[in-house]
Amino acid sequence: MLRDCLQPARCPSCQAFQPAYEAVASYFHAEPKVQPEVWVARVDCAEETQLCNRFGIKKYPTMKYGHASDFEEGSEQGLAEISGKLTAEEVIKWLSKRLHTQYAYGSNKVIPHTVQNSSDASSASSNPDTAHQASATDIESATRLAWKYMMDSGDLLKGLDARQAFMDFVELMSASHPIPSCKEGSRSILQQAPKLWPAEELSGPLPELQQLPICGPGETKEEWDGCKGTKPGRRGYTCGLWLLLHSLAAESLPEETGGTFWMTAVKGFIQHFFQCSACANHFIEMTEQAEAESVRSRRDAVLWMWKAHNQVNGRLEKQEEEGKDGDPAFPKQQWPPSKLCALCHLPNSQDTDLKWNEDEIYRFLLKFYSEASIAKNTTDSFDAQAAVKQLYDIGRKSTQGSHALKIWLILLGLAAAALFACIRTQKAPNRKSRNTL
Ligand SMILES: Cc1cc2nc3c(=O)[nH]c(=O)nc-3n(C[C@H](O)[C@H](O)[C@H](O)COP(=O)(O)OP(=O)(O)OC[C@H]3O[C@@H](n4cnc5c(N)ncnc54)[C@H](O)[C@@H]3O)c2cc1C
Structure with a gap:
């Protein structure tokens, strides 16, 4: 031919x-x-x-x-x-x-x-510079750990606000979690929650709720793929948590208005249940700015979270350069790099002055964090x-x-x-x- x-x-x-x-x-x-x-x-x-x-x-x-x-x-x-x-x-x-x-x-x-x-x-497939989709292993580990940390929060679980934050986050996962077993587990918890954590119960949920498995049977352990650090204690949970929050945005429903609920649920979760209080404070500050308050659609949520994450990356990049913390094998960067998404960078973009094509970024993030890509988990x-x-x-x-x-x-x-x-x-x-x- x-x-x-x-x-x-x-x-x-x-x-x-x-x-x-x-x-x-x-x-x-x-x-x-x-x-x-x-x-x-x-x-x-x-x-x-x-x-x-x-x-x-x-x-x-x-x-x-x-x-x-x-x-x-x-x-x-x-x-x-x-x-x-x-x-x-x-x-x-x-x-x-x-x-x-x-x-x-x-x-x-x-x-x-x-x-x-x-x-x-x-x-x-697991290198953050070359992987073309978020890792299901990382997202599942982060989900199981997030659930464990929430349930172990003790006093933090007390009060109406904490209950509402818990309910919202589980509801978001039940609709938008990219891993079917975690989505199913969240649905089941949501159904049983009114009985196991009645609205008038201000001292926290009953122990039975804490026993429910968020992603079906299986151990809660630190098993990392793309989020694996070069030493124990580096990367891991916080990396996986970012992936979870990004993927919940990419799957937020309905497409036109789901960003608003995504923002409410993520903000509530970080405020009440993210153990790193300095991180949580910075994040909550970002959610109180005008751009965050105008998030309505899935696209708004996906792009807002991408910008917020890059803002954190920028701040930490400076700290890591000064030798504070971080994993030297995975230096912070403005993401995605052009080798991962060339079209996300405008032709006149330079390392010192990055210019982004937001339509391409959105397409790229939907692919990277969508349920379909994560389920495929193909290798290159x-x-x-x-x-x-x-x-x-x-x-x-x-x-x-x-x-x-x-x-x-x-x-x-x-x-x-x-x-x-x-x-x-x-x-x-x-x-x-x-x-x-
Ligand atoms: C909500 C939140 C706030 C945090 N705030 C702080 C803080 O204030 N101070 C602090 O020291 N640590 C903070 N952390 C932890 C910190 O951001 C990192 O998670 C940690 O340093 C591990 O970094 P990492 O190299 O694994 O990459 P991470 O930053 O954890 O990123 C994980 C993966 O997400 C993808 N990614 C990277 N950037 C983007 C982006 N812009 N959009 C979409 N995907 C992206 C990449 O695949 C990357 O490998 C925070 C974590 C979270 C979840």
């Missing part, structure tokens, strides 16, 4: 582009992989007409670049595009710019920019050559039905990807005039 497509008489531009395509694909697929990784695949638009129409391909060859989520959504929105008589150097330079990186590519040889060693590769380490072949094969079948198209896009969604399109003019005579570049 590709050979036909690249025959000079049928598509001279595609033929001319073939060496550049091969060079770019070899550069990104060669082991050890350059970082950030890019997945490269090609499609014959004469065969894959539906697919190419969907991505708005108008010139051949065309290269589209985007984060996995852009391809998953299956429209051309959010994808960057170049076409023309391109050399491999030009393509890689273009990608370097989009990804705010400097791929080291020589005209005669391939020089990996940074090398990922095997131990890094095996932990790619898989065979590049096999994946590209599979993409190509499934891409071929995509014209047979939208289901196949979906699978193809989801597969592409495992990592950032570049999509090359070329055309076999004989099969698509109506497009012949577009083939001259």
Whole structure:
């Protein structure tokens, strides 16, 4: 199929582009992989007409670049595009710019920019710089611990305000927790709470409530994945708690107004049950500012929490630089870094003056913290050559039905990807005039 497509008489531009395509694909697929990784695949638009129409391909060859989520959504929105008589150097330079990186590519040889060693590769799914979704293990551990700490709060559980804060937080988890067993556990607790913690009971819940499991059977223990610190006592619970609160925002319901209740419940939980009182005080100060008070929708909540977390990161980054506290292996940073979400950073963004694209941030955070991504908990380490072949094969079948198209896009969604399109003019005579570049 590709050979036909690249025959000079049928598509001279595609033929001319073939060496550049091969060079770019070899550069990104060669082991050890350059970082950030890019997945490269090609499609014959004469065969894959539906697919190419969907991505708005108008010139051949065309290269589209985007984060996995852009391809998953299956429209051309959010994808960057170049076409023309391109050399491999030009393509890689273009990608370097989009990804705010400097791929080291020589005209005669391939020089990996940074090398990922095997131990890094095996932990790619849990490294906060490279993971593409929050870890279910971290969120479940944080939920179990949050429940234990709440139930062990003693005097803090006394009074009407504490009961209301407890009820609100459990209600939020019962609607929006990304892990089904924790959602189910929260629902069950919510149903039994009026009996086990009657409204008039000002001295706290009955012991039976404390025995109920928040995430179903299983131990409450400190088991961390992406939140694992280099020493016990570092990271862990507070890291997992951030992930839990972000994911509750990403799943807040209803979409148009659920942000208001999310804010009330999170504020109540932090105020009453977060043991780090200095942290809680700072956080509550943030929730009392005008921007927090105007949170209405899911989008408002997700973006507000992202900004609040970055504000904390900024404050702690300075403290950590002065040698106070922190885990040196995980320095604080404004998040997400461009290697995790290139499109979240505006093209004129610089390390010293970050400029964000909030639409992209929102899309990225929804993916990162959504129930669907967390449940999948996929790893990024898989065979590049096999994946590209599979993409190509499934891409071929995509014209047979939208289901196949979906699978193809989801597969592409495992990592950032570049999509090359070329055309076999004989099969698509109506497009012949577009083939001259
Ligand atoms: C509500 C709250 C307030 C806190 N306040 C303080 C404080 O005032 N002083 C103090 O010393 N410690 C505070 N902490 C603890 C501190 O923020 C960190 O949790 C701790 O230092 C461990 O840091 P970490 O490296 O694991 O990353 P964390 O900051 O815990 O982040 C966990 C993960 O969240 C993701 N992430 C990072 N930034 C963002 C973002 N902007 N949006 C979405 N996701 C993001 C990343 O994947 C990261 O690995 C607070 C914790 C919480 C939950």
